Amino acid sequence: MTTRVAVIQMKTDDQNPDRNIETITKLLEEAFQNNNTEKPALVLGPEFAVNGYSYNVEEAWSFAEKQGGKTEQLLCTLAKQYGIFFGMTYLEEVCTRDEETGQLEVNFYNTFALAEPNGTIEGRVQKSRPCSLEAYIFKSSPSTSSQSHIIQCSNGWKVGVLICYENILHDPLKQLQSTGCDLLLQPFSGPLTSGGDDNVKEKLRNLYSGICHTNARLLHCPALYANKVGKWSSDSPTILAPSYIFDTEFPGESKICDANGTILFKLNDTEEGIAIADVEITNTVTPTSEKDLPSIPKYFGGYTDPSLYLKSCMIFEWFGSRAYEESKLRKDNKLENPKR
Numbered sequence: 001m002t003t004r005v006a007v008i009q010m011k012t013d014d015q016n017p018d019r020n021i022e023t024i025t026k027l028l029e030e031a032f033q034n035n036n037t038e039k040p041a042l043v044l045g046p047e048f049a050v051n052g053y054s055y056n057v058e059e060a061w062s063f064a065e066k067q068g069g070k071t072e073q074l075l076c077t078l079a080k081q082y083g084i085f086f087g088m089t090y091l092e093e094v095c096t097r098d099e100e101t102g103q104l105e106v107n108f109y110n111t112f113a114l115a116e117p118n119g120t121i122e123g124r125v126q127k128s129r130p131c132s133l134e135a136y137i138f139k140s141s142p143s144t145s146s147q148s149h150i151i152q153c154s155n156g157w158k159v160g161v162l163i164c165y166e167n168i169l170h171d172p173l174k175q176l177q178s179t180g181c182d183l184l185l186q187p188f189s190g191p192l193t194s195g196g197d198d199n200v201k202e203k204l205r206n207l208y209s210g211i212c213h214t215n216a217r218l219l220h221c222p223a224l225y226a227n228k229v230g231k232w233s234s235d236s237p238t239i240l241a242p243s244y245i246f247d248t249e250f251p252g253e254s255k256i257c258d259a260n261g262t263i264l265f266k267l268n269d270t271e272e273g274i275a276i277a278d279v280e281i282t283n284t285v286t287p288t289s290e291k292d293l294p295s296i297p298k299y300f301g302g303y304t305d306p307s308l309y310l311k312s313c314m315i316f317e318w319f320g321s322r323a324y325e326e327s328k329l330r331k332d333n334k335l336e337n338p339k340r
Contacts (some may be wrong), residue, residue, distance in 0.1 A: 005183075005222070006031065006040035009254040009267045011230035014052030017063060021074055025271070031274040032082055033180045034293035040276055045088030046226045046254075047110070047164050047189035050074065053228075053248060058329065060137045064093040064108055070300055072113050072121055080119030085153065086227075089127070089163055089187050091138060106330055108138040111201055112161050112187060114151050119258040123151035123159075131165035132313040135320025136237040149176050157281060158183045160219065165313075167211045168305050169299040177219055177296065182281045184219055186212060188227040192248050200309045205251050207305065213261035222279035223257045229270055238319060251317055 008027055013019045024045060029041035032039060047053070049065045050071045065071055071090035079086040084267040092111035097104050125148065126141035141148065149172055151159045160181030166172040167186055176184070190208050192201050212225035228250035236246060256277040264277035299306045301314050324330070 001281050002233055002278050003042070003281045004038050004040045004278050005224055005256060005278060006043045006256045006274050007224050007226040007256060007267075008043065008045045008049070008274055009226065009229055009252055010046065010272045012046075012049060012052050012228055014054050014059075014184055014232075016233075017050045017052065017070055020052065021070065024049060024074065024221045025078065027272060027274055028078055031276065039082065040084060042085040042183075042224075043082075043087075043274075044185050044187060044224045044226045045086070045090045047187040048091065048230050049088045049187075049228075050255040051091050053191075053232070055133045055136065055237050057136050057237050057327070059235075060091060061093075061108065061330070064091040066093050066095075067111075067113075067121075067124075068146065072143065074116070075113055075115035076119045076121065079115035079117055083117045085114060085116055085157075087112060087124065087161075087185060087187070089113075092126075096273040108330075109141060109161060110134070110138050112163055112185075114153075114159065114161075114185075122153055125149055125151060125163070125165040128166055130317060130320070132316040133237055133241060133320055134165075135317045136323050137320075138320075146175060146179060150179060150181060158182045160221070162186055162215070163219060164188045164190055168207065168303055168310070170302050170304055173215065173218060173296050174305065177294075179197055181219060181221055183279070184215060184221055184223040186215070186223060186225040188225065189228075189250075190227055191246075191250050203307055203309065205339050208251055209253055209306075212255050213257045213263060216257040216259060217261040218296060220259050220294075222259055222281065225256075226254045227252055229272060237300065238316070238325070240319060241316065 010023050054060045075086050089112045092109045094107050112125045114122045116122040128141045149161055158181050162175045192204055212223045215225035215309055229252040231249050234246040252269040256264045256275055265275040267273050267275050297304050303310050
């Protein structure tokens with residue numbers, strides 16, 4: 001079945017979720033007004049499109065949302081308005097109370113939500129592993145389900161979701177490859193590094209640029225890659241990582257690929273916009289026997305890429321996860337979210 005799909009590429013204001021909502025609304029409005037033929041049935045936005053992306057722990061947590069918050073409200077409103085499936089991620093705040101002590105515990109997750117055309121949330125997927133300094137901000141998903149990267153849509157689509165970093169991790173890719181999916185969604189908030197070795201920056205740019213068609217071929221399904229454009233800067237959560245490396249930009253080049261990895265539409269590396277293309281969704285995906293699956297490489301750290309610069313991510317993940325667990329601000333439940 002030929003289906004029209006789209007990805008949003010945008011600049012985000014990390015201090016102003018309301019402005020980001022205006023940008024998303026305007027881009028969708030322009031796309032649907034200017035496209036006089038068939039309208040997209042599904043639209044993908046970047047990772048943290050509303051919340052923004054920051055390594056400043058207190059700032060990031062101040063923009064966290066519960067389920068049904070600003071991001072999900074936006075998804076449901078626009079999905080119903082345009083009759084589309086619409087998805088993006090947000091920083092989710094989850095509060096649980098210990099049954100024995102009665103103490104309230106607050107945790108944060110990177111959650112992807114997909115709204116369906118009737119204006120309700122079809123399903124959610126949580127990021128299985130934070131990338132590098134993200135471990136100071138949110139936890140790995142607690143889900144151990146073999147379907148933890150799948151959203152089963154009401155129209156029969158089996159949608160696979162890999163959030164940013166997960167696209168270069170062996171285990172999430174292998175899980176999707178084993179279960180099968182009709183369509184792969186790749187929401188990114190992937191900036192380049194600045195300072196230091198320019199060779200690392202170029203390798204990272206190439207990694208982002210190739211991840212859509214590489215994983216489309218591995219999973220043999222169409223893939224949608226949505227990243228951001230524009231300048232980006234952030235404070236560092238640790239003295240181990242100097243702040244100057246977080247004064248950089250997002251590389252854009254959001255794109256849509258078919259199941260063979262052919263690029264059907266690609267945006268440039270500087271401008272906001274929406275990429276629209278027609279893909280084939282079969283609705284016939286079934287798990288395949290192990291011997292028939294293309295090989296997915298696995299290197300030290302669980303990566304599908306052997307680059308040494310990725311190994312530094314593991315170090316920051318280790319320190320970040322421990323700082324997160326020991327955070328007095330989080331454990332004492334003294335968080336305030338006036339900007340939510």
